[in-house]
Amino acid sequence: xxxxxxxxxxxxxxxxxxxxxxxxxxxxxxxxxxxxxxxxxxxxxxxxxxxxxxxxxxxxxxxxxxxxxxxxxxxxxxxxxxxxxxxxxxxxxxxxxxxxxxxxxxxxxxxxxxxxxxxxxxxxxxxxxxxxxxxxxxxxxxxxxxxxxxxxxxxx
Numbered sequence: 001x002x003x004x005x006x007x008x009x010x011x012x013x014x015x016x017x018x019x020x021x022x023x024x025x026x027x028x029x030x031x032x033x034x035x036x037x038x039x040x041x042x043x044x045x046x047x048x049x050x051x052x053x054x055x056x057x058x059x060x061x062x063x064x065x066x067x068x069x070x071x072x073x074x075x076x077x078x079x080x081x082x083x084x085x086x087x088x089x090x091x092x093x094x095x096x097x098x099x100x101x102x103x104x105x106x107x108x109x110x111x112x113x114x115x116x117x118x119x120x121x122x123x124x125x126x127x128x129x130x131x132x133x134x135x136x137x138x139x140x141x142x143x144x145x146x147x148x149x150x151x152x153x154x155x156x
Contacts, residue, residue, distance in 0.1 A: 027083075047138055
């Protein structure tokens with residue numbers, strides 16, 4: 001059971017913390033990632049973003065993608081295509097190969113867009129995707145408050 005959390009109480013700048021639950025990601029009927037060694041980033045008005053160690057992701061699931069982005073807190077992001085069987089999801093994951101000092105723990109970790117996967121779980125709870133095409137947070141039923149991503153909330 002996940003404890004209640006209000007996304008408006010999350011800090012800015014964001015905080016990094018270990019995840020006590022098992023995370024699991026499915027694509028094309030296959031578990032492509034499963035770990036008890038994940039980290040999550042908590043930032044005001046965002047659903048948590050989860051980062052899974054590369055070692056806990058299926059060897060054939062990630063293919064480097066073109067493009068990237070920059071986060072003022074974490075640094076330069078690299079994008080990944082995610083594949084399983086016949087399924088290929090372009091730009092469906094990202095990582096920070098050389099993160100800033102405050103986020104060094106997520107080097108060699110990858111985060112996945114829940115909207116692009118078949119299913120993502122925190123413990124036994126299936127997540128929904130944070131609204132919007134840019135944000136990659138995982139929404140769980142224990143979250144309260146206004147989550148950024150809906151039209152009109154991008155500039156918060």
